[in-house]
Amino acid sequence: MSENNSNPDTKNRRNFLTVATTAVGAVGVGAVVWPVISQMNPDSSVKALASIEVDLSKIKEGQEITVLWRGKPVFVKRRTKEEITSAEKVDLKELKDPQPDNKRVKKSEWLVLVGVCTHLGCVPISGKGDYGGWFCPCHGSHYDSSGRIRKGPAPTNLEVPTYEFVGDNKIKLG
Amino acid sequence: MSYLSKFLLFFFFFTFNIPNSYSAEKQEKLLKQSWSFDGFFGKFDRASLQRGYQVYTEVCASCHSMNLLSYRNLSEVGGPSFSEEEVKVIASKVEVLDGPNDNGEMFKRPGKPSDKFVSPFANEKAARAANGGAYPPDMSVLVKARAGGADYIYSVLMGYENKPPKGVKLEDGVYYNKYMSGNKIKMPKPLSQDSVKYSDGTAATEEQLSKDVVTFLTWASEPHLEARKRIGFKTVVYLLILTVLVYLVKKKIWLRIEPKV
Amino acid sequence: MSSNDSNFNQNEIKPVHTNKVGGSPFKGVVGWIDNRLPIIRMFKYEYLDFQVPKNLSYLWSLGGILMICLIFLIVTGLVLGMHYKPSSSEAFVSVEKIMRDVNYGWLLRYAHMNFASFFFIAVYIHIFRGLYYGSYKEPRQLMWLIGITIFFLMMATAFLGYTLPWGQMSYWGATVITNLFSAVPLVGKAIVTWLWGDYSVGDSTLNRFYVLHWLLAFGILGIVIFHVIALHIVGSNNPSGVEPIDTRDTVSFAPFTTSKDLFAMLIFLLAFVLITMYAPNYLGHPDNYIPADPLITPAHIVPEWYFLPFYAILRSIPDKLLGVIAMVSSIAVLGLLPWLDLSKVRSAVFRPIWKQFVFLFVLDFFILMYVGGMPAEGIYVLISRVGTIYWFLFFLVIAPLVSLTEKTLPMPNSIHEYENWKKQGKIKTLKIF
Numbered sequence: 001m002s003e004n005n006s007n008p009d010t011k012n013r014r015n016f017l018t019v020a021t022t023a024v025g026a027v028g029v030g031a032v033v034w035p036v037i038s039q040m041n042p043d044s045s046v047k048a049l050a051s052i053e054v055d056l057s058k059i060k061e062g063q064e065i066t067v068l069w070r071g072k073p074v075f076v077k078r079r080t081k082e083e084i085t086s087a088e089k090v091d092l093k094e095l096k097d098p099q100p101d102n103k104r105v106k107k108s109e110w111l112v113l114v115g116v117c118t119h120l121g122c123v124p125i126s127g128k129g130d131y132g133g134w135f136c137p138c139h140g141s142h143y144d145s146s147g148r149i150r151k152g153p154a155p156t157n158l159e160v161p162t163y164e165f166v167g168d169n170k171i172k173l174g
Numbered sequence: 175m176s177y178l179s180k181f182l183l184f185f186f187f188f189t190f191n192i193p194n195s196y197s198a199e200k201q202e203k204l205l206k207q208s209w210s211f212d213g214f215f216g217k218f219d220r221a222s223l224q225r226g227y228q229v230y231t232e233v234c235a236s237c238h239s240m241n242l243l244s245y246r247n248l249s250e251v252g253g254p255s256f257s258e259e260e261v262k263v264i265a266s267k268v269e270v271l272d273g274p275n276d277n278g279e280m281f282k283r284p285g286k287p288s289d290k291f292v293s294p295f296a297n298e299k300a301a302r303a304a305n306g307g308a309y310p311p312d313m314s315v316l317v318k319a320r321a322g323g324a325d326y327i328y329s330v331l332m333g334y335e336n337k338p339p340k341g342v343k344l345e346d347g348v349y350y351n352k353y354m355s356g357n358k359i360k361m362p363k364p365l366s367q368d369s370v371k372y373s374d375g376t377a378a379t380e381e382q383l384s385k386d387v388v389t390f391l392t393w394a395s396e397p398h399l400e401a402r403k404r405i406g407f408k409t410v411v412y413l414l415i416l417t418v419l420v421y422l423v424k425k426k427i428w429l430r431i432e433p434k435v
Numbered sequence: 436m437s438s439n440d441s442n443f444n445q446n447e448i449k450p451v452h453t454n455k456v457g458g459s460p461f462k463g464v465v466g467w468i469d470n471r472l473p474i475i476r477m478f479k480y481e482y483l484d485f486q487v488p489k490n491l492s493y494l495w496s497l498g499g500i501l502m503i504c505l506i507f508l509i510v511t512g513l514v515l516g517m518h519y520k521p522s523s524s525e526a527f528v529s530v531e532k533i534m535r536d537v538n539y540g541w542l543l544r545y546a547h548m549n550f551a552s553f554f555f556i557a558v559y560i561h562i563f564r565g566l567y568y569g570s571y572k573e574p575r576q577l578m579w580l581i582g583i584t585i586f587f588l589m590m591a592t593a594f595l596g597y598t599l600p601w602g603q604m605s606y607w608g609a610t611v612i613t614n615l616f617s618a619v620p621l622v623g624k625a626i627v628t629w630l631w632g633d634y635s636v637g638d639s640t641l642n643r644f645y646v647l648h649w650l651l652a653f654g655i656l657g658i659v660i661f662h663v664i665a666l667h668i669v670g671s672n673n674p675s676g677v678e679p680i681d682t683r684d685t686v687s688f689a690p691f692t693t694s695k696d697l698f699a700m701l702i703f704l705l706a707f708v709l710i711t712m713y714a715p716n717y718l719g720h721p722d723n724y725i726p727a728d729p730l731i732t733p734a735h736i737v738p739e740w741y742f743l744p745f746y747a748i749l750r751s752i753p754d755k756l757l758g759v760i761a762m763v764s765s766i767a768v769l770g771l772l773p774w775l776d777l778s779k780v781r782s783a784v785f786r787p788i789w790k791q792f793v794f795l796f797v798l799d800f801f802i803l804m805y806v807g808g809m810p811a812e813g814i815y816v817l818i819s820r821v822g823t824i825y826w827f828l829f830f831l832v833i834a835p836l837v838s839l840t841e842k843t844l845p846m847p848n849s850i851h852e853y854e855n856w857k858k859q860g861k862i863k864t865l866k867i868f
Contacts, residue, residue: 017426021419028412035539039514043536048246048288214713242531311725315531318716319724355734395724398534398541405542406712413708417701424694431489431686 051174053166056110064126066115069173073115073123074161075134076171079145084108086132087146097156101146104160112171113147114161119154134158202352204325205332207385211324211392214407217400218393223254225372226390229383232370234313237305237361239293242314243394246287252400253393261287268292306347308360315395317388324392329353331384334363481667486685487692488673490850492864494568495671496699497561503700504554505659509652511547512596515540519599521645523638526601527726545715551593552718553707555741558586559800562769567793569781570672576773578665581658583770588655590766593739595648601641602723603733609636609644611736615749618756635729674864675853676781677846684850735810743807744800748826750811751819761823768830775830778838784862785844789837792829799825 054067054076064077079087084101088108092098105111115123115134122138129135130151131144141152148157163173210219227248230240245265248256256264265285270292273280285292295301302309311319320326330353338350344358351359365383372378393399459469459476469475518537520529533540562582565571571579598609613630617623632639670678679685686692710717718740722733738746748765752758776789783790803822809815847853856862 017419017423021416021423024412024416024419028416031409031412035542036510036514038538039540039543040517041538043518043532043538043540044246044250045244045288045532045536048244242528242535247535315724319721321721323721402541402545402712402715406708409708409712410705413701413705417698417705420694420698420701424698427690427694431691 051172053170053172055170057169067173069114069161074173075111075113075115075126075147075158077111077113077126078109079111083132083145087144090144090146090148094150096149099146099148099157104146104148104157106163106165110171111145111147112160112163112173114159116159117141117154118149118156118158119152124158202329202333204322204353205329206325207328207388209324209389209392211389211399214403216403218252218254218389220255221374221376222386222389223393224256225370225374225376225382226386226388226393227254228372229365229370229387230313230390233364234387235291236294237301237310238313239295239301239310240291240314240394241293241312243291244287245285245289245291247397249287250397253397254390258287265289306360310361313391313394317392317395319395324388326353327391328384328388330359331365331388332380481688483687483689485667485688486679486682487671487688488675488679488684488850489686489691490673490675490684490854491671491692491695492674493695493699494560494564495673496696497557497564498666499696500557500700500703501554501561502659503704504550504557505656508547508550508554509656511543511550512649512652514543515547516649519645521599521642523601523641523727526599526641530600545711549707549711549715549718551596552739552741553703553710554589555593557703558589559741562586563797565672566772566796567783567790568672568674569676569776569778569783571773572776572781573773574669575665575672578662578669579773580770581662581665583766585655585658585662586769587766588651588658590742590745592648592651592655593741595644595651597739598636598641598644599648600723601727603725603727603731604720604723604736606636606727606729607732607736608738609640612738613640615759615762618759620756637729672781673850674782674784675847675850676785677848677850677853680849737808740804740808743805744803745807747803747807747819748823750807751816751823761827765823765826768827772830772834775834776838777835778841778843780843780846784864785846786837786841787844788841792833792837795825796829799829 050070052067052069054065054074056076056078059065059076059078061078062080062083064075066073066075068074087101090101092100102108117124117136117138119136119139119141122136124134124136124141124143126134129142131142133145133147133150134143135141136143136152136154139153141154142150143154143158144150146157147160149155161173163171166172210217210222230238245261248254248264249258249261265287268285268289269282270285270289271280272283275281295304298309317323317327322329330351333352333354335350335352338344338357342350342357344350348358348360349362350357365387366380368378370378370383376382396402456470459466459473460479461469461475465475515533518529518533518540520526530544533544535541537543565579565582594608594612598605613627613636616626616630619626628634630640631637632643673679720737720739725733737743745762745765749758749762752761778786778789780786783793799822803819803826806815806819806822811819847856853862857864
């Protein structure tokens with residue numbers, strides 16, 4: 001099948017045609033692939049459950065509850081005066097991931113944290129560790145009473161989820 | 175030899191027509207309506223969907239569940255387009271059984287948009303007991319579950335006759351319906367003039383009520399109908415363009431060997 | 436390799452070549468890989484340079500189309516499987532969840548559903564093409580047999596897949612089809628219970644059908660690969676039925692056949708998209724949107740449209756066991772065709788009598804399809820019996836008889852002569868043939 005098309009015009013036209021067809025075809029392949037990829041994202045029923053409300057009225061000072069939100073534990077802690085002051089007093093220069101305490105809470109009494117260690121996803125234990133906060137048993141990360149990383153392999157502070165106060169004794173997560 | 179092409183045409187024509195020929199029983203011709211969701215560019219009439227939802231909640235929902243739908247669906251794209259705020263209000267009006275709470279007890283709370291439509295009966299047995307042994311079918315996919323679809327449901331709603339034709343005997347609690355298969359139905363005539371008061375001022379005639387509720391039910395069984403038709407149209411246009419291009423490329427390629435023959 | 440490899444004597448000293456690196460026609464990185472793993476050159480030889488008769492009509496594009504269908508079915512099936520739950524209490528709801536909540540779930544499910552139907556449309560045309568042009572004859576008998584095996588597996592896979600949504604038709608279809616096995620003498624009942632894992636179609640049945648649906652889907656893929664390997668050994672048949680002799684008779688697979696097949700595929704996809712996007716449930720049955728109910732059988736149980744001809748054959752025979760045997764043999768008999776049709780001429784183009792019977796057979800197929808969808812009573816029973824008789828007559832009597840007595844038309848010596856005859860109007864065919 002030798003190409004005996006000496007006319008350059010025809011040749012250009014064919015090349016243009018082939019390129020155009022391939023381009024149009026590629027767009028189509030992309031459009032077909034997208035639903036196949038997109039289907040693995042959270043579906044609309046999962047997204048709809050993404051916010052929950054937590055009642056705070058039964059939590060006493062110094063106590064902490066854990067609620068399940070988006071399949072992850074969320075710590076809600078009513079901090080004592082001492083814990084608040086110690087968290088506020090910390091020199092930011094000492095911190096690996098410097099963040100003042102007041103940027104991490106909406107009301108200083110209430111600390112809300114995603115209870116997932118920022119190292120590799122284990123759940124830290126409350127009231128353990130060297131800094132009066134949390135301690136992750138998997139690889140030994142220590143968090144302080146503001147949930148900030150103080151010692152160990154975790155790179156960042158415990159994440160604060162999006163939440164808001166709806167009324168004095170209720171927060172809405174997500 | 176020209177048989178052959180006819181056979182192929184016949185093949186497509188024939189096979190595609192088979193599903194229509196299943197019901198061999200003599201049946202009344204359905205009342206065909208022109209629905210806004212028919213055709214290549216079909217879309218639901220939003221106002222009709224909202225009215226239809228009202229008819230469902232005020233009339234149908236006292237017996238028929240719709241347990242595949244959630245309140246949030248009412249504000250989703252392609253549906254009745256209630257606002258998210260309106261849906262919150264709608265949902266908060268129902269009581270949902272939740273739990274167990276920290277004391278291990280089930281409790282009732284106001285509904286949330288993520289809740290499923292609350293069913294009128296706890297289970298099928300309860301539904302049968304309350305309806306003289308008949309089970310009011312779940313209406314989530316009802317339109318797709320009946321041959322004739324929207325037209326069929328509309329016809330049944332409009333097909334009640336006060337007096338059955340001569341020779342037809344009806345037991346207690348059974349009604350005559352022209353379009354129901356077997357002509358007997360245990361559901362009393364559900365809709366009549368002004369059984370629902372529309373807030374948008376639309377006259378609540380029997381036709382209007384039926385049309386609205388059928389539109390709503392069609393959306394309920396096919397919530398992505400609009401997206402399907404939209405994407406379908408784009409795909410068809412795209413494929414036509416690509417087909418023409420590929421045809422031209424193919425012709426060019428095959429020209430290379432023509433002189434050799 | 437010598438012909439008496441089996442007598443290999445390990446004590447005899449002769450050179451060995453365990454290192455076969457080399458021989459690639461490519462250079463650079465591609466050559467380096469190809470020298471060590473010769474799939475690139477294989478692809479070149481088998482899919483780029485592969486010589487194909489140049490007179491193939493669009494009926495020969497169905498093979499490629501079927502491949503596309505199979506790939507799409509496996510891909511959509513794979514992703515549906517990420518959301519589907521094979522239990523009797525969850526199956527229906529999980530399918531509806533796919534239709535409602537999963538991103539593009541409705542599209543994936545409708546596509547999967549309709550690809551199954553279009554797979555059968557394509558395979559029926561494909562089989563018809565083989566029948567009409569004698570593609571089952573020497574040397575392609577094994578390919579034909581592999582093809583029929585694929586067809587069997589397709590039917591089994593389609594049946595298993597149809598039970599998964601767990602609607603009324605799923606449930607009762609599964610009940611009726613599994614009950615076919617109860618026709619087996621003595622152990623029938625035991626087989627059926629074993630298939631069900633229960634005393635009726637139930638949760639265990641659904642769960643195993645789901646696994647088997649997957650297994651058979653990949654089984655088809657595997658056997659399709661054999662089908663294609665066999666094709667590349669014997670080469671494609673063509674409308675003339677004459678084997679290619681030189682390059683005047685052939686074209687290279689790429690770009691000639693590929694561009695042509697691509698065009699045919701797009702036309703096919705266009706039809707598919709129109710159905711899937713505008714009448715997605717047209718080829719299905721409304722009753723399957725009613726959740727399975729073991730207490731109520733739907734008024735008319737009908738299988739999917741592609742099973743209707745065989746369903747008609749099953750019902751045409753008043754005896755349970757014989758009906759099942761007839762149904763299975765109606766497909767199996769296709770496999771005997773290479774040994775029943777004794778004509779040396781492949782293509783029906785040159786067989787005026789056989790041609791008429793093939794057309795009649797196609798008509799018979801449609802008639803059986805029609806009566807298969809009708810209630811088994813009155814005139815339909817008679818029609819299905821006549822149809823069934825012709826079906827078996829066609830293979831068992833007409834094929835050998837016609838092939839021995841028919842006077843065939845003069846044959847061209849080569850494909851390019853055939854093409855010239857066509858141009859001169861000596862052979863009349865439609866363009867797509």
